[in-house]
Amino acid sequence: MISTKSWVPSKTLLPDIVHGARKEILCLRSSGTRCLKYVSCHSSSNKSTPQASLVICSSSIDGRTGLSWGSFCQDPSFRRNTVGQTFCSVGSWTYDGAALENPSHVMEEKVGVLLLNLGGPETLNDVQPFLFNLFADPDIIRLPRLFRFLQRPLAKLISVLRAPKSKEGYAAIGGGSPLREITDKQAHALKTALETKGLSANIYVGMRYWYPFTEEAVQQIKRDRITRLVVLPLYPQFSISTTGSSIRVLQHMFREDAYLSKLPVSIINSWYQREGYIKAMADLIEKELQSFSEPEEVMIFFSAHGVPVSYVEDAGDPYRDQMEDCIFLIMQELKAREINNQHTLAYQSRVGPVQWLKPYTDEVLVELGQEGVRSLLAVPVSFVSEHIETLEEIDMEYKHLALESGIKNWGRVPALGVTSSFITDLADAVIEALPSATAMYPSTGPSEVVDHDPFQYLIKIFSGSILAFILLLSSKMVMAVRDLVL
Template structure:
C-alpha cells in the first residue's frame, strides 16, 4: 500500500483585494471551532457585522506584507513542502484549511499518486481547537465522503519534540547572536479561554490559574493549548540558558469581547516600554510560517507600539519557515511513522 504525506497550514486569501479577503474571512470565521457559538449567532456576527466592516481593513494589512510571488504564508509553505519532498521517497502534498488550496485537493493529489495510507501533519506545534482539531475534523469528513478507501494517521502536537525545541532555539540564537537585548517575548496566537476548557478531557481539572499548566503528568495537557505554549517557552528558555525575568509568554490576535488568554502581547509591549525596556526581541512559536499575524501585527504594529512608548530596538525573530533543519524535523516524523507501521505490519 502506498504511503503519502499531507502538510496542512492555515491558508490565505488568493489576493490582498477586499473581495478575496472577504471570501477567505467568511470561510475562516464561520468555522464552528474558530468562533464556537451557535450557528445563528456566528452567522449574525460574521455575515452581519464582521464581513461588512473588516475586509477592507484586513485587505490593507495584507497589502503591506504581500510578496511579488503571492501570500508569504503560501509561498513559504510551498518552499517547505518542496524541501520535505526532496528528503523523502513518498509523495508529499500541501493543503490549506481555508482558501483555494483545499484539503480535498491535497488528498486527491495523493490518491492520484497511488496513496492508500496518508499521514496528515498540521503545521502547528501546539494543539488548539481552531487549528489542529479543525484540520483533523475536516480530513475525517472528506475521507468519509470522498475517500473511504484511505487510511489516515494523525500527527500529535510536536511542541515537546526535542528536535523541534533544538531547531526553534537555534533559530532564536542565530538572530540574537551579537545583539544586546533586555527582554525576549514569546508571543503565541491567542484563543478564547473557553477553548481551553472545552479541550479539557478531564472535564473540569483545568483551573485557568496558571498553575495546572506546569503540573507534571496532567492528562489534559495533551490537548491544552495554554500548557503547550507555556512549556514551549520553558523548554526553549532552558535550552538557551535564559535567566528568569528576561523572557515571558504572551498571546496576540484576540477578537471580540470575551476573555482570551492573557497576558496580551500588545499591552505587554506597551507596558514594558513604559517601564523602561529599551531593547526587546520577540518570537512567535505558534506559527511555523511568517504571515499576517507575524509580519504585520508583530513586526509593524508591535514595533510601532514599542517605539511610541520609548522603546528603541525591536528585534523580530522569523518563524521557522522553510529552514532546512525544520524540514528535517517533518521528515523525522514521517520516517518514525513509516518505521512504526512496518514493525506493526
C-alpha cells in the same frame, strides 16, 4: 488497543533504550508467530527530573499477511511538564537511519504526506471570501447548537465589515499573504529531506480557508491511490481552532468515502516537544541575540497566537499548556548554551468581546516599556511561516507600540520557514509516524441512517429564530457584533 498479553518480548538485542536510540525486540505473538520489532524512543533533554511512564500502545495488523506494522506509544499523562518523559514509536521502518529489509509488500506502499495550514488571501480581492471561510468555521466562532443555522449569515456579515481593515493590513505586506508560497517551499524541502533518508513520498498541501483547500488535497491523494498517509499540521502546538479544525474536516471526508475510510493514516497532532524543533528555535534566537550590542540584556519576548479562554476552560483545549511547555523547553535549551536572558510569554491576535488567553501582547509591551526594558527580541513561537500576523501585526503594529512605549532596541526572530534543521526534524517525524498508521473508519458496513423528525426540526428552527431576533435587538448583542467586526 492491544493488551500486554498480545506481544511477549522473548529476546532483547540491545540492552537499554537511551535518548535518541532504538531497541530491537524479538516478539512472540500469542498465536506463536515470531516477528522482529523495534522501539524508537526519545525524551526531553532535562535528565534531572526522570519520570516513570505507563506506556499505552495501539497497533495495526496488515490483513494480507498478518504482519504488525507497529504501534504508537505515548505516556497517557502527557499534558504538562513533559521534561523527562519518553515518547516511543514501535514498528519496523528504520534502524539507526538505515532501512531495514522490509517485507516485499512494504516496498509497494505509496506513501503520502499531507501538510495542513491556515491559508491566506493571495490578492486583495481574496480577502473578503477568505474571511468568510474563516468565520464560517464553527471552531472559530463557536455558536450554541440552537444558533448554528446563523453561522454562515453571521460569517457573511463579519467578513464584509472587516474586509476593508484587513485589506489595509495585506496591502502593507505586498497585497497578499505569502503563506501558500512558503508552504509549497516547505513541501518541496520535506520531499527532498525524506528522499535523503531513503523514503519516497508524495507531499500534499491542504489549506483550511483558502486555496489549495484541504478538500482538494484529499481528492488528489485519492486519485494518486496513496496507500499510507501521514497528516502533518504545520502548527507546533495543538489547538481546537487550528489542528482540531483541520482534522475535523478530514474526519468528515474520510468517514463518507469507502476508499479513504480504509486508508491507513497517522496524524501528528503536535510536535512542539521534538528535540529538532526546540533546537531549531534556539538556533534562531541565539543568532538574533548577537545582533544586539548587549545580547545579555535583551528580554526574549515570546508572542503566540491567542485563543478564547472558553476553548481551554470549557472545551479542554491543551493549547495553553502546550505553549507553556514549549517555552520552557526552548529556554532549557538556551540555558544549556549558557544563554540566561529573561523571557516572557504573551498572546496576540484577539478578536471580539470574549475573554482570550492572557497576558495580551499589546498590553505587555506597554508594561515592559514602563518597567525600563530597553531591548526586546520578539519570537513568533506559534508560527513556522511568515504571514500577516508576523509581517504586519508583529513587525509593524507591535514594533511601533514597543518603541512608543520606551523600548529602544527591537529585534524579531524569523519564522522557521525552510530552515534545514527544522525540515530535517519534520522528515524524522514523518518516518517515525508511518508505522502507526491505521484506518480512521475501518468498517465497510453501510453508513448509519439517522431518522430526523421534521416536526422537531421545524420547532428548533422557529424557536431559534425567535431567540436570535431577540438577541440581535439587545444592546449587548449589538455591542458584541460591533466589537467583533471593528
